[in-house]
Every structure is written in structure tokens, then in C-alpha cells.
Amino acid sequence: MTSLDTLGAPVPTPEAPTWRDRVERAWQHPLFVVTCALILLIVVFAIVNGQPFLSAANVRNMFLAGSIMLVLAVGVTYVIITAGFDLSVGSVLVFSGVVSMIVMQRVGGDGWTTALLGLGVAIASGLLLGWINGLLVAYADLNPIIVTLGMFGAALGLAQVFTGGQDLSGMPTAMSQFGVGRLLGIPWVVLVAAIVAIIAAIALQATAFGRHTYAIGSNKEAAVRAGIPVKRHLAVIYGLSGLLAGLAGWLSLSVYGTTNISGHSLDALTAATAAILGGASLFGGVGTIAGTALGNAIPVVLASGLVIAGLQSFWQQVVTGAVLVGALYLDRLRRLRSLRRSSSASS
Template sequence: MTTTAAAAPAEPRRVQRLLRLQALQIVLILLVIVAIFGTLAPVSFLSGFNIRSIVINTSILAVLGVGMTFVIITGGIDLSVGSVLVFSGVVASKVMVAAGGEGWGVALLGAVVACLSGLMWGLVNGVLIAKAKVPPLIVTLGSFGAALGFAQIITGGIDLRAAPEVLVDTVGFGNVVGQVPTLSVIAGLVVVLGMVLLHRTRFGLHTYAIGSNIEAGRRTGIKVDLQTIKVYAFAGLLAGFAGILNLAFFQSTTIGGQSNTNLNVIAGVVIGGTSLFGGLGTIFGTVIGLFIPTTLQSGFVIIGVQPFWQQVVVGVVLVAAVWLDQKRRTNAQSGRPRQSVLARLGRGSSKGN
């Protein structure tokens, strides 16, 4: 009995060490990229202005990445976040124009409308996946086209540029302390919220469980369909919130500027150690992973390489990350981490009883 009791907590510690090792590897990769571009263009790339730009450009992706991490941990995928971002920004802009005024009341109304718009698309995705049993790839691919199509119908394909000055000046271009962008602080708060939700709540535990073994999770009492709907709704909500942040920063709905958003977010999440096979992932890894495509884009522009190469490199790194994840799972016999998640659920149920 003593041996069994001692072995039980040892297994989660081994999983934690593995995740920390992955995070360390991702940080090292990012540092290598920074070192290469810093050597090739030390003055331009390592300037305060460029570093600030990288942080800001990563901020909106980080908000999307938090929701995408939850989705991919369940073993799903969401290809619609870029289009939902655009749609939410369009609807928010229209509502704010109709409301009139430049104050915080109108800006908050726009933020609420953007979040509700994203939440609606997330609920649609979740219900179709959980209840209609349509594969996530197909559902979110359909949402990707539908959300973008509705945005173009509403605007006639022309970007809207109406946003209250207080939203643009305070959120889009404002600073909190010194040169710390308000936009990045807001994104940081979303990231912290995501970390707490994923690693410290029953919602996060259930997310890991259904990604590890959906049938075993169902047998432990998890309402799998409801949990799936909640996860996609959460991702949609954050995509809507990213829409209002995008509008505040670019002062435009950027209808034609989000074509690579889905790839960059998914790549960042997977590069950050979240497994496309489900059951493993961290928000910290996602944030570091998202800095990689943004840093590559900035570096390529500065040294004069066509930014299109960024997508080539990100695509290659994404495939390599999935291959390494599959190889790591095979070598490490990933059934043990999955069992530890379900064991935690079992202990929680026992305490509840």
C-alpha cells in the first residue's frame, strides 16, 4: 500500500517535468531565432521600437491562442477564429456607429457586442460538433467561410474604420506604465485567466480529460457534449474579444488581412507543445510558441527577405512539431499521463461523495 501511495504522486511529477522540458526547448528555439536576427541586424531588430512591435503583434494572437489551446487539448480544431475576429469587429463597429458618441459607454457597448458575436459563433461550432457529430475540421471550416462571408455582406467588402477615439487612444495606442502597451497588458490578463482556468479549475481538468480519453472521461461522469460546447464557446468568445482589440489597434476591420491568422495561431499553439492528438498542452507554451511566427515575420522584413517566406518556415516548423509530438508520445508511452488525469478525476469524485 505504501509503495502504491508513493507512486501515485510521482507520476504527475514526471508529467510536469516533461512539460517543463518542452517549455524550455521552445524558449531556446525562440532565443536562437532572436540571436540570429539580432546578429544579422542588431540595430534594427533589437531596437526598442521593434521589440515593442513584436509584443503588440503577438498580443492579439495570444488572446486567440488561449481559446485555441483549450480546443486542441480536447482533440479538436478551430479554423474559424480569424473570420470570427473579423465578423465581431464588423458588427461592433456598426453598433458603435449606430449608438453614436466617442465615450467609454459606446466603446464598452462595442466590446460587449464583439464578445457576444464571437460567443454566438463558438456556440454554433460547439453544438454542431457535440450534438450533430460533425467533425470539427468541417464545422469550423464552414464557419470560417460563413463568418467572413457575412462580414463582407454587411460591409460590401469595404473595411469599416469607425471606432471611438477613446478606444483607439487608450487601448489601441495607449501605454500603462512608461512604454508598456495597454493592448499587451489586456492580452496578458487574458493569458493569466487562461492559465488559471486550464490548470486550476475543474473546467480545465475536464478539458484535459476528454482530450486524453473521451470514453473514460464520460464514464467518470463528465458531460462530454456540454464540455465540448463550453470549450468552443470560450474560444469563440475570445475571438470576439480579439476582434474589438484588432479594431482598436488597426482602426479598421481588416477584412482582407486575416488570411494567415488561423495558421499562425494553430502553429503557435502546436509549436508551444499542445498536442494535436489531445490531452496535453499549456498556455505558457502557447504564448512562447506564438512569438515564433511574429518574430520570424519581423526579422524577415528587417533583413529584406520576402515575408512570404515566413509562412514557409512556419509551415515546416508546424509539421516538424507534430512529428516530434507523435514520436515523443510513442517513446514516452503517453497512456500514463492520460491515466493520471483520470485518476485526479476519480479522486475528486471520491471526495465529492
């Protein structure tokens, strides 16, 4: 079927997409691929591990671990959308938790006054370190990987100096009750992570702040010409990543009751894997919080399934690295398909 243009010449009407076109588009969508991979993982581990994997206790543990990681991954997603990277979030989490625990122990008390003071200290500590990253990246124009790698070592080193390399414990009773508490059967930590993700998603999709974040990642020079305060915005983004790492540090304390200094070395890579699996691109300008939340489930399910299957802990690091490489390969394939579609549309 054709129509006529203003000069009377026939203009072909675009054909409606066939069911094969729709299937192909769905298959190429990153969220579809991740969802299929997640379902496959759950089925495989349910068959291999049986009841221990599907038990209520293990599902709850996966949600708790995934919630803490999701808080980290939300900040990392914002950074990746700006075409940056943050390798420091795991160490910032540890440092914030250590400083928070030290302050709470010095103040004393088992009530919410001490616990909330610790929360404020953790968030402020993370925000400070994140801002340092942002200032160096935005105003000193240093490579974000180098800057955040340096912060990774500095924050972890300071945490070990403050504690003598020993994990701290002994948090307020109110905080430990929060870590195991539930509302309508849902753990408080899971609710906090969900609220953080929802607010971050709304800010990214429906505010000028989110539009500026995408613009900077898509084309930094064009964003400058458009009048966006790029340097200030980048400093805020890295500060946000640090703030969320501080919050995750406090949540981790409330759940596990200890600073666990040596247990977060892979957190930055895991958070980045979640963002990339969810559709974010290391080239910037692409990514969603919903995708990150879905991608975050992959490493969590993998870690739980491997532990129950009896694999030694260092194999988890191997698997995490392999999944990250796979996520980067998917990101490359998505970018190549996008470039082909752009070139074919222009021709």
C-alpha cells in the same frame, strides 16, 4: 543499496538520476526546446537586421501583435486539449470586428460608452459563432475540422457582405487611445492579453473545469463514464474559443484602427502552431497556457524578422506553414517517446 519487502526479500532501491539523465530530460521537454529556438531566432535576426529589429518601436510592435495572437491561441489551446481543432478563429475575429465597428458607427460618439458597446458586441458575436461550432461538434457529432472550416468561410463571407469587401475605419477616440495607451510603460493591449492568459492558466490547472477539459481530451469515453457532461463541456470550450476571438477582434481594431478583412487568413494556423510548439498535442489531453505563451513568440519573432529583412509578405506564409509542419513533427516525436516510456514501464 537495497531494502527488504514484507516477505524479507531484497528490493533494489532506484538509482538517483545522473546529470546526463537530467540533461536528456531537460532537452526532451518541449518548453526547453522552444526556449532555445526562440533565443536562437532572436540572435540570428539581431545579427542580420541589426538595430531595426532590436529597436523599441519594433519590440513594442511585436508585443502588440503577439498579444492579439495570444488571446486567440489561448482559446485554440483549450480546443486542442479536448482533441479538437478550430480553424475559424481568424474569420471569427474579422466578423466580430466588422460587426463591432458597424454598431459603433451607427451609435456614434467618441467616448467609452460607444467603445464598450463595441466590445460587448464583438465578444457576443464571437461567442455566438463559437457556440454554433460547439453545438455542431458536440451534439451533431460532426468532425471539428470540417465544422470550423465551414465557419471559417461563412464568417469571412458575412464580413465581406456587410462591408462590401472594403475595410472599415473610424472607431471612437477612446478606443484608439486605448490601443496606443500604456500603464507604467506597458501597452494596455499587452496587459489585457496577460490577464486573459493568467486566468485561463489558473482555470486549466486548478479548477474542475480544467480537469474535465484534460479528461475529455485524454479519453472521451472514460470521461462520459465518469459522469462528465462531455457534450455541454465541448460546446462551452468552442464558445470560449469564439469569445476570445471576438475579444481579439476588438483589440485588433483598437491597435490598427481598421477591420483588416484580408489580414487574418493564417491566424488559426498561427495560433495552433503556438499551442503545439508549447507542448499541446493534437491527440488531446496535453497542453498548458504557459507553453502556448512561449510558443506564440516564435511566429511573432519570425514574422517581424522576415519583414525587416525585406522578404516579400507571401514568404511569411511559407515560413508559417513550415513551422506548423515542424511543430506537428515535434508533437509526433513527443507522443512516440511517451508511448515508449509507457511500454517500458509496463514491462
